[in-house]
Amino acid sequence: MVPLWMYLLVAAGLFSIGMYGVLARRNAIAILMSIELMLNAANINLVAFWRYNQPAHVSGQVFAAFVFVVAAAEVAVGLALIINIYRQRRSVVADDVDLLKW
Amino acid sequence: MTVNEWIFVGLFLALAWLLPATPIILAKFLAPKRPNPIKQQVYECGVETMGNTWVQFRAQYYIYALVFLLFDVEIVFLFPWALAYNKLGLFALFEVVVFVVLLVVALLYTWRKRALEWSS
Amino acid sequence: MTDLLIDIGLSRGLAVLIAKTLGVFALATVGLLWTFFCIWAERKVAARFQDRLGPNRAGPFGLVQTVADAIKIILKEDIMHQGVDRWVFNLAPILSVMSVLLIWVVIPFTPTLIGVDLSIGVLYLFAVGSLGSIAILMAGWSSNNKFALLGAFRAVAQLISYEVPMALAMLVPVVLAGSMSTQDIVRSQHVMYLIAAPLTVLIFIIASMAELGRAPFDILEAESELVAGYQTEYSGFKFGLFYVGEFLHAFTVGLLIAVLFLGGWRGPFAEDVPALGFVYLLLKSFVGYFVVMWIRMTLPRVRVDQILDLGWKFLVPLSLVNLIVVAFLWKILPGTDSITSVGDALVPSLVLLAANILMIAGVGVLLREEGRRERARIMARRAAQPVSEPGSVADTAPAGAGD
Amino acid sequence: MELTVESLVFLLFSLITLGGALMVVTTRNLFHAALFLMLSLFGVAGLFALLTAPFLAGIQVVVYIGAIAILIIFAIMLTPQVTAVPPTNSQWIAGVVVAVVLFALLATIVTPLLSELGVEGWGAVFTEKNPPPVPADSIARLGEAFVDPQAYMLPFEVASVLLMAALVGAVMLVRPARGAEDEAPQTGAQE
Numbered sequence: 001m002v003p004l005w006m007y008l009l010v011a012a013g014l015f016s017i018g019m020y021g022v023l024a025r026r027n028a029i030a031i032l033m034s035i036e037l038m039l040n041a042a043n044i045n046l047v048a049f050w051r052y053n054q055p056a057h058v059s060g061q062v063f064a065a066f067v068f069v070v071a072a073a074e075v076a077v078g079l080a081l082i083i084n085i086y087r088q089r090r091s092v093v094a095d096d097v098d099l100l101k102w
Numbered sequence: 103m104t105v106n107e108w109i110f111v112g113l114f115l116a117l118a119w120l121l122p123a124t125p126i127i128l129a130k131f132l133a134p135k136r137p138n139p140i141k142q143q144v145y146e147c148g149v150e151t152m153g154n155t156w157v158q159f160r161a162q163y164y165i166y167a168l169v170f171l172l173f174d175v176e177i178v179f180l181f182p183w184a185l186a187y188n189k190l191g192l193f194a195l196f197e198v199v200v201f202v203v204l205l206v207v208a209l210l211y212t213w214r215k216r217a218l219e220w221s222s
Numbered sequence: 223m224t225d226l227l228i229d230i231g232l233s234r235g236l237a238v239l240i241a242k243t244l245g246v247f248a249l250a251t252v253g254l255l256w257t258f259f260c261i262w263a264e265r266k267v268a269a270r271f272q273d274r275l276g277p278n279r280a281g282p283f284g285l286v287q288t289v290a291d292a293i294k295i296i297l298k299e300d301i302m303h304q305g306v307d308r309w310v311f312n313l314a315p316i317l318s319v320m321s322v323l324l325i326w327v328v329i330p331f332t333p334t335l336i337g338v339d340l341s342i343g344v345l346y347l348f349a350v351g352s353l354g355s356i357a358i359l360m361a362g363w364s365s366n367n368k369f370a371l372l373g374a375f376r377a378v379a380q381l382i383s384y385e386v387p388m389a390l391a392m393l394v395p396v397v398l399a400g401s402m403s404t405q406d407i408v409r410s411q412h413v414m415y416l417i418a419a420p421l422t423v424l425i426f427i428i429a430s431m432a433e434l435g436r437a438p439f440d441i442l443e444a445e446s447e448l449v450a451g452y453q454t455e456y457s458g459f460k461f462g463l464f465y466v467g468e469f470l471h472a473f474t475v476g477l478l479i480a481v482l483f484l485g486g487w488r489g490p491f492a493e494d495v496p497a498l499g500f501v502y503l504l505l506k507s508f509v510g511y512f513v514v515m516w517i518r519m520t521l522p523r524v525r526v527d528q529i530l531d532l533g534w535k536f537l538v539p540l541s542l543v544n545l546i547v548v549a550f551l552w553k554i555l556p557g558t559d560s561i562t563s564v565g566d567a568l569v570p571s572l573v574l575l576a577a578n579i580l581m582i583a584g585v586g587v588l589l590r591e592e593g594r595r596e597r598a599r600i601m602a603r604r605a606a607q608p609v610s611e612p613g614s615v616a617d618t619a620p621a622g623a624g625d
Numbered sequence: 626m627e628l629t630v631e632s633l634v635f636l637l638f639s640l641i642t643l644g645g646a647l648m649v650v651t652t653r654n655l656f657h658a659a660l661f662l663m664l665s666l667f668g669v670a671g672l673f674a675l676l677t678a679p680f681l682a683g684i685q686v687v688v689y690i691g692a693i694a695i696l697i698i699f700a701i702m703l704t705p706q707v708t709a710v711p712p713t714n715s716q717w718i719a720g721v722v723v724a725v726v727l728f729a730l731l732a733t734i735v736t737p738l739l740s741e742l743g744v745e746g747w748g749a750v751f752t753e754k755n756p757p758p759v760p761a762d763s764i765a766r767l768g769e770a771f772v773d774p775q776a777y778m779l780p781f782e783v784a785s786v787l788l789m790a791a792l793v794g795a796v797m798l799v800r801p802a803r804g805a806e807d808e809a810p811q812t813g814a815q816e
Binding site for chain 1: 631632635639642643646647649650655658659662665666669672673676677678680681684685688689692693696697700701703704712713714716717719720721723724725727728731732735736737750751752753754755756757758759760763766767770771776777780784787788790791792794795796798799
């Protein structure tokens with residue numbers, strides 16, 4: 001098999017791209033998509049470490065499966081928030097939502 | 103359980119789309135091509151189309167997708183349970199019932215709040 | 223096949239690769255060509271249902287009609303109207319066909335002939351099935367047409383609503399067989415799961431009909447409301463691919479019913495003569511396919527809100543209860559974890575059958591009550607306001623006649 | 626890295642994943658971004674299959690491509706600004722810098738590059754190549770672990786509670802307010 005660090009490198013790249021998306025995108029939905037990328041990067045790492053270190057144990061897969069649950073819940077509520085904000089302010093630009101900023 | 107079982111699926115994904123793509127490409131050479139502005143209009147029962155296509159949709163669609171997503175995740179968790187079912191005791195079934203009932207409660211809530219109505 | 227290639231002097235890896243590539247093309251080609259026959263068969267059956275003859279000019283019994291249609295449609299102008307999103311527009315029909323063809327990968331045709339016997343077979347079916355809605359979204363969005371977009375959204379709302387009961391129905395064979403591999407599911411059906419879980423089969427058929435987007439669930443392309451739904455702007459062979467995808471899917475539903483519930487290739491002597499297994503599978507899947515056609519020809523179209531209500535408020539709770547009841551009985555019945563012959567399976571199957579009949583009867587009573595209440599509600603509304611509601615004529619119009 | 630079929634497939638899926646991800650964060654059109662997100666996540670599913678985790682590959686397709694992506698597209702349609710706003714904000718240069726620095730740091734930690742150059746004590750060395758095989762009944766074991774009180778029973782049930790809470794909360798947020806229908810569309814027809 002390819003050495004473990006290659007998977008980790010792909011995950012690092014995916015995480016960095018997601019990071020850029022979170023920092024630079026204006027549209028809140030795009031930011032949420034970038035967060036999905038980062039979650040997936042974490043998942044690649046979990047599965048890769050499970051495969052290369054402890055394939056006989058289930059823990060790695062279990063954790064990755066729970067990440068899916070968290071991702072689903074996060075997307076559901078996050079998008080609902082965005083839709084609600086859009087209804088009230090007619091905007092999905094994250095910078096416009098600054099009520100709590102000082 | 104090996105990686106090899108996926109070779110066929112991978113090859114299928116990589117190659118099989120060529121078959122439905124062939125007639126499209128073939129049609130590019132065989133079919134006539136005489137575009138004119140009227141033919142290329144967006145179809146709207148003979149009326150000229152007005153405004154943006156991306157009209158705003160109702161939130162109803164989102165609610166259905168939402169319920170679907172959460173049930174989807176639940177079902178995915180039921181698959182390994184179903185696979186190992188013969189090795190598990192009755193207690194495992196009880197746990198799964200609890201697992202399912204919790205989400206059904208959420209479905210009932212959505213139902214009671216009339217969010218699952220098409221025309222609210 | 224692989225051995226033959228090794229014999230003529232190829233390395234093992236290359237031989238496997240070539241054999242698998244040929245397998246891929248064989249499977250996909252057979253699948254697509256089979257559609258020609260399916261279209262002919264369905265048109266013939268539809269004609270008989272409607273007291274017509276159906277295609278009968280081109281070739282014997284009109285068998286070549288579909289080929290002629292294909293040649294015609296390939297020569298039609300392929301209109302790319304203004305504002306389409308080219309790439310997405312072209313990819314959508316291909317993806318739509320692929321999402322059905324991919325199902326064939328895990329269909330066990332004979333004890334030995336199967337694309338690949340994936341260990342997660344049923345989960346794979348579930349995963350591939352969800353690709354179809356992506357294709358519809360892509361088609362609707364890229365068309366730059368309001369009808370197409372609305373049609374796509376309605377279609378996807380319908381598809382995702384019925385994916386949940388469908389997956390829950392597919393879980394029942396997994397529980398009974400203790401395996402997700404389709405080949406294992408076929409092998410463990412000493413007694414068809416149709417006997418053990420008829421309610422599951424019913425749920426599966428209803429959900430599949432909705433996934434197919436056919437009458438009575440054909441709001442995807444409700445002609446009277448949305449022109450042709452997400453296909454409105456498609457012409458030429460791209461439209462043809464959606465058409466092919468639909469018919470292939472209809473037959474594939476028959477295949478899935480045969481594999482998951484009717485024992486696939488199982489039958490007398492199928493283990494010894496694999497070709498016989500193939501014949502059994504075909505016969506069984508035509509039974510499933512015929513049921514699907516029969517429902518299509520018989521029932522009128524259901525309204526969009528009724529479809530979604532039926533999915534979420536009836537099928538989802540029902541399939542959850544069904545899954546749990548079947549699993550519970552399977553656990554408490556003795557000897558269900560070591561079934562190796564028809565004799566072992568018969569008693570548990572019959573007990574499950576009895577339980578299923580009870581469940582179906584219970585559901586029937588519930589439905590009757592609900593129907594009565596609904597009727598009383600409608601009568602009350604009528605009495606209060608004697609004018610008939612606008613739009614009700616279009617909503618209850620029967621589905622389009624044969625194609 | 627010697628060129629085997631496996632490494633080629635790995636390379637292909639990594640390129641799909643990273644390329645798709647790059648398009649997600651740079652495309653102007655949000656619908657395209659969502660499609661590229663699907664492509665990228667499909668690449669991740671391929672990587673899972675390559676790591677002998679077919680169950681996770683299946684979930685990845687079912688949950689991400691089949692459900693989350695559709696939810697995202699629906700949300701895009703509910704907030705129709707598909708191409709209206711410029712894709713990036715004013716701090717995108719800072720974003721590039723942060724992402725590149727982060728990637729460089731992570732890369733030096735996970736790759737054996739520095740230890741080969743002779744720098745000691747920086748990062749760990751992840752060069753395992755031949756891990757033991759995955760047990761054949763790995764998925765069934767997963768199913769047992771989920772319902773085993775000694776293992777992951779509690780997280781399993783908590784997952785259901787989380788899903789329930791998410792559903793109730795999201796429905797609460799999205800549900801159109803009773804009576805006060807403030808959804809007057811500014812673009813005309815409303816389905």
